[in-house]
Amino acid sequence: MLSLLQKRIAVTINSNLAISKAHYATASQEPIDHHKRFQLHEWPKSAKPSAYEIFGLTSKDMGMSTLELNKVLKRKYLALVKIYHPDTSLSIQYKGGEMTAEMKRKRFDMIQEAYDILKNPRRRTAYNRYQTTSWDQQGHYSGNGGQWSKENFEAYRRAHAHRTRYNFENDEQFWSASTWQDYYQMKYNRPPPTKEELEKNKYKILFGVIAVGVLGFGLQIMNAIDKTNQYLLETHRLNMKSMKDLNESYDNYGEGYSDADKLRRFLINRRSTMKSKREEEEVEKEPEPSDHELLTKFARKRVDIWDREEGNNGKH
Incomplete structure (x- = not known):
């Protein structure tokens, strides 16, 4: 034909x-x-x-x-x-x-x-149902038929008639079926599981759900511990840096605070200043004392100070 x-x-x-x-x-x-x-x-x-x-x-x-x-x-x-x-x-x-x-x-x-x-009469009937079904048609729902009853399925279909997921083009089986069992058979091309099969597998399903929950909870705990360790390491690093800066400030950043350290810094600065001022065309002047002479002079002054202090202590 x-x-x-x-x-x-x-x-x-x-x-x-x-x-x-x-x-x-x-x-x-x-x-x-x-x-x-x-x-x-x-x-x-x-x-x-x-x-x-x-x-x-x-x-x-x-x-x-x-x-x-x-x-x-x-x-x-x-x-x-x-x-x-x-x-x-x-x-x-x-x-x-x-x-x-x-x-x-x-x-x-x-x-x-x-x-x-x-x-196609069957498809036409399903299409008519899709075109005319709305929640306004739903009367009082008693719910006495049970979870998988035809009344429950019709109420669900009226409640979801407007959703794109259940458009006739997207899910024709939803409008062709008369019960949940028909819908399952059309959707997955196999009979729905019986009550005995559900009872037989419910402990396996429960164990699987618990295992997934425990695994997810364990991953969350491990993630929290990892973040805590990262925070502690970062805090320890900042503390070590602060202690290093504090110790360097106590030591004047390697320069020291003793008289010898002060004299050493003075000599270094003196040499750099003398070198920067020296020019080839400059008239010869009296030569500057060397570092050795300055150190000797400084040592003699310190000895004289100590001698005077000892003399004053002896008089008392």
């Missing part, structure tokens, strides 16, 4: 090519409304039309029998394909200009997806 439908589409496409050439032989002719030509409704104005809007179906049309509905769908599908199939060269007006090939391809894909949904 599908191959026959494809042959009919190919024939209609070829006929459209001939019609297109006849209609557009001159540029002065008015653009043709192909929807009217094929006795179709206008394309929906919404950016994301529903499958029913694409085929121009109303709630009244959905009351038809399956056979009648399929005939209507097939007729409109063939007409829409004649207009929007990528291989056709029909000129379609869109927003004051000619529709691009990309836009035609996008509409063709939407037509194909809508047709696949509506011609």
Whole structure:
């Protein structure tokens, strides 16, 4: 049946090519409304039309029998394909200009997806449920049926009908299922676990949860200890640096505070000063005393001071 439908589409496409050439032989002719030509409704104005809007179906049309509905769908599908199939060269007006090939391809894909949904009774039922379900439909929820009851599943579906995660395009199984068990079977392609299996594995699951919790807690403790050690090391480093600076200040940063240290600094500064002042063209002056002479003179003065101090102590 599908191959026959494809042959009919190919024939209609070829006929459209001939019609297109006849209609557009001159540029002065008015653009043709192909929807009217094929006795179709206008394309929906919404950016994301529903499958029913694409085929121009109303709630009244959905009351038809399956056979009648399929005939209507097939007729409109063939007409829409004649207009929007990528291989056709029909000129379609869109927003004051000619529709691009990309836009035609996008509409063709939407037509194909809508047709696949509506011609399949099971998918059509799921799509109807997706289109009409909202939390406003939820009455008083007793919860007597249990956690996995059909009532619980329907309430959950109404509560999450607006979420993108459960869009028909993202999770068709969510709208096709009638119970949690059906949803699990469709989603994972295997039967849901029985109560006995859950009871059998609950201790393994509990042990796994506890093990993961203990592991996470241990990692947190190790991380806290590591950060504490880093803080202590940094504090110790700062203390050592402070002690080093303090000891250097006590020792005058290596220069010392004794008389000999002061004399050594004086001699060093004296030599550097004498060297900086010496110039080749300078008139010869009386030579400056050497370091040895200065040290000898300094030592004699210190000895004289000590002698006077001892003499004064002897008188007393």
